[in-house]
Amino acid sequence: MMFIDPHAHMISRTTDDYQAMAASGVVAVIEPSFWIGQPRTFVGSYIDYLSSIIGFERFRAGQFGIRHYCTVGLNSKEANNQALAEGVMEILPRFALKEGVVAIGEIGYDEQTDLEDKYFRLQLELAKELDLPVMIHTPHRDKKRGTTRSMDVCEEHGMDPSKIIVDHNNEETVQEVLDRGYWAAFSIYPSTKMGNERMVEILAQYGADRIMVDSACDWGISEPLGVAKTAKLALQRGIPKEHVIKVCYQNALDAYGQSGQMHEDDWLNPAPIDQRTVYEGNSILRGGRDPLVEDATAAPPNKLNADKLIIK
Amino acid sequence: MNRSRTPQSLLSQWLHDRLPADQWDWLQQTLVTCAKSNTDRELYIALGMAPRKLGKADLALSDAELSDAQAAYAGWTPSDWSIDGAARLLVLLMLAEQNQADFDTTLRSLCATADVSESIVYYRGMALFPHSAELDEQLGEGLRTNMSAVFEAIAHNNPYPQEHFDDHRWNHMILKALFVDSRLYPIQGLDQRANPELAQILCHYAHERWAANRPVTPELWRCVGPHATPIMLADLQRASQSKDPLEHQGAMLALSQCPLPEATKYITAFPDTAEAIANGTLTWDALTYRLNSTTQ
Numbered sequence: 001m002m003f004i005d006p007h008a009h010m011i012s013r014t015t016d017d018y019q020a021m022a023a024s025g026v027v028a029v030i031e032p033s034f035w036i037g038q039p040r041t042f043v044g045s046y047i048d049y050l051s052s053i054i055g056f057e058r059f060r061a062g063q064f065g066i067r068h069y070c071t072v073g074l075n076s077k078e079a080n081n082q083a084l085a086e087g088v089m090e091i092l093p094r095f096a097l098k099e100g101v102v103a104i105g106e107i108g109y110d111e112q113t114d115l116e117d118k119y120f121r122l123q124l125e126l127a128k129e130l131d132l133p134v135m136i137h138t139p140h141r142d143k144k145r146g147t148t149r150s151m152d153v154c155e156e157h158g159m160d161p162s163k164i165i166v167d168h169n170n171e172e173t174v175q176e177v178l179d180r181g182y183w184a185a186f187s188i189y190p191s192t193k194m195g196n197e198r199m200v201e202i203l204a205q206y207g208a209d210r211i212m213v214d215s216a217c218d219w220g221i222s223e224p225l226g227v228a229k230t231a232k233l234a235l236q237r238g239i240p241k242e243h244v245i246k247v248c249y250q251n252a253l254d255a256y257g258q259s260g261q262m263h264e265d266d267w268l269n270p271a272p273i274d275q276r277t278v279y280e281g282n283s284i285l286r287g288g289r290d291p292l293v294e295d296a297t298a299a300p301p302n303k304l305n306a307d308k309l310i311i312k
Numbered sequence: 313m314n315r316s317r318t319p320q321s322l323l324s325q326w327l328h329d330r331l332p333a334d335q336w337d338w339l340q341q342t343l344v345t346c347a348k349s350n351t352d353r354e355l356y357i358a359l360g361m362a363p364r365k366l367g368k369a370d371l372a373l374s375d376a377e378l379s380d381a382q383a384a385y386a387g388w389t390p391s392d393w394s395i396d397g398a399a400r401l402l403v404l405l406m407l408a409e410q411n412q413a414d415f416d417t418t419l420r421s422l423c424a425t426a427d428v429s430e431s432i433v434y435y436r437g438m439a440l441f442p443h444s445a446e447l448d449e450q451l452g453e454g455l456r457t458n459m460s461a462v463f464e465a466i467a468h469n470n471p472y473p474q475e476h477f478d479d480h481r482w483n484h485m486i487l488k489a490l491f492v493d494s495r496l497y498p499i500q501g502l503d504q505r506a507n508p509e510l511a512q513i514l515c516h517y518a519h520e521r522w523a524a525n526r527p528v529t530p531e532l533w534r535c536v537g538p539h540a541t542p543i544m545l546a547d548l549q550r551a552s553q554s555k556d557p558l559e560h561q562g563a564m565l566a567l568s569q570c571p572l573p574e575a576t577k578y579i580t581a582f583p584d585t586a587e588a589i590a591n592g593t594l595t596w597d598a599l600t601y602r603l604n605s606t607t608q
């Protein structure tokens with residue numbers, strides 16, 4: 001089975017993770033621009049960060065046979081540094097049309113301040129101008145109201161819900177997000193967001209339409225195999241295979257493919273020798289004889305936990 | 313009849329011949345907008361929109377068109393270029409012509425935030441821009457990349473290095489090509505720019521490979537032969553005794569280009585290969601062809 005992880009901060013991950021993800025069936029990842037843990041204080045840091053995710057990280061993923069896409073945006077935490085935020089807004093149009101940019105994101109609210117609101121709205125307008133989908137980060141605290149507010153603001157700006165992916169959902173938010181016509185993404189992130197047993201319950205209850213699963217793996221204790229493990233667990237617990245394919249692959253492709261920057265052919269039919277790309281081809285799609293697959297499963301179990309299926 | 317044509321007019325002609333009317337109109341409109349604009353915003357959007365509006369298909373130039381390219385600028389080899397890349401370069405050449413002083417700053421800033429396909433276009437086009445110390449520095453930056461496709465945009469089929477690199481930068485480009493498993497034959501000026509210092513560096517590198525039991529590419533010896541010292545001859549002899557036929561042939565070709573009289577006796581030790589070199593059936597081109605067919 002092929003998987004897409006539509007939310008993975010690979011810039012914070014090791015090559016072991018790339019190997020394990022490729023071995024688990026991940027063919028494509030989407031790297032949203034995000035909070036790197038340490039506040040950026042110069043717009044120059046932002047420029048170099050965005051250049052990294054459209055450049056070197058894409059190359060790094062390609063070496064493992066994984067196609068890499070990204071979203072660009074000013075995250076909600078850093079929207080509170082007005083001088084930085086102004087600088088970032090000025091340079092964003094420069095990055096939003098780069099190859100492989102599939103959305104403006106992840107944007108939205110953290111503490112729901114006035115500045116967060118201001119730059120969220122400005123970025124929605126930019127997405128509209130450039131005809132790009134939007135990835136919304138819903139806040140950890142006061143999540144339910146923050147999620148509702150995010151959608152209210154989108155509608156105020158005349159955004160089309162079918163081009164907006166609302167991420168980091170849980171049992172409390174999913175119904176409203178689906179009812180209002182948005183894509184609902186779930187981050188299988190240990191301890192703070194969703195566990196995959198809960199995720200399977202949600203799939204049993206809501207089906208697979210407009211739902212997608214991601215790992216949101218980053219610099220914290222997180223799980224780059226979140227999508228693959230959730231798929232396996234869902235199948236074990238009786239979720240129909242067509243539903244698993246939708247939530248772990250097809251829906252992400254349909255939602256972010258609206259950017260025109262992400263096509264199934266990118267990984268299924270890459271040019272055999274393309275001097276203009278940096279993609280080495282997926283070893284599983286090539287027949288799985290490449291040793292990197294064996295390496296991934298032979299890695300120390302405490303490092304990758306490939307057999308430890310449940311993520312709490 | 314095209315002898316006097318500039319790269320800019322050729323790119324324009326090629327795109328005109330290939331693009332449907334609406335895409336061609338978009339490109340013309342974009343050129344006008346960028347020429348008139350006094351901020352960079354229009355330029356960034358134009359370069360970003362080029363693949364979206366025009367697609368990324370191969371430019372697929374004919375032999376006649378490729379010789380027009382060579383006539384317009386010696387060494388210019390746009391044989392595997394794309395439509396969007398050609399359009400991006402056309403926009404930049406227009407800006408360079410319009411305002412050369414600002415162009416250097418603009419191009420450096422474009423390179424600093426380029427995605428991979430943009431980097432490839434900018435570096436492949438570098439020889440066609442007005443030469444300057446600024447752009448030369450940018451090219452040095454590009455050479456330090458870890459992305460092989462970007463490195464090869466500079467090193468391969470590009471007239472810039474042979475025209476502008478000093479020996480130090482040249483030698484490190486060759487060495488880096490070997491380190492990142494890039495081929496040497498697409499490097500323009502490979503034979504003309506060979507030098508004694510490079511021969512020395514490459515022999516040291518071959519020794520490191522041998523010490524680690526790793527193979528040495530036969531292409532390496534091409535830059536050694538003409539400048540081999542008596543000590544390096546021993547390395548060539550060792551490589552000529554290799555069980556790998558291609559490594560043997562590479563070393564033999566290098567020996568045949570070595571001016572030292574002792575080289576002859578190592579060549580005559582292998583009469584069949586010596587004969588193939590003498591009658592022109594074994595050349596660097598022929599070896600390259602064999603090398604390509606064994607690794608694909």
Ligand SMILES: [Zn+2]
Pocket residue numbers: 007009032034106216
């Ligand atoms: Zn995130």
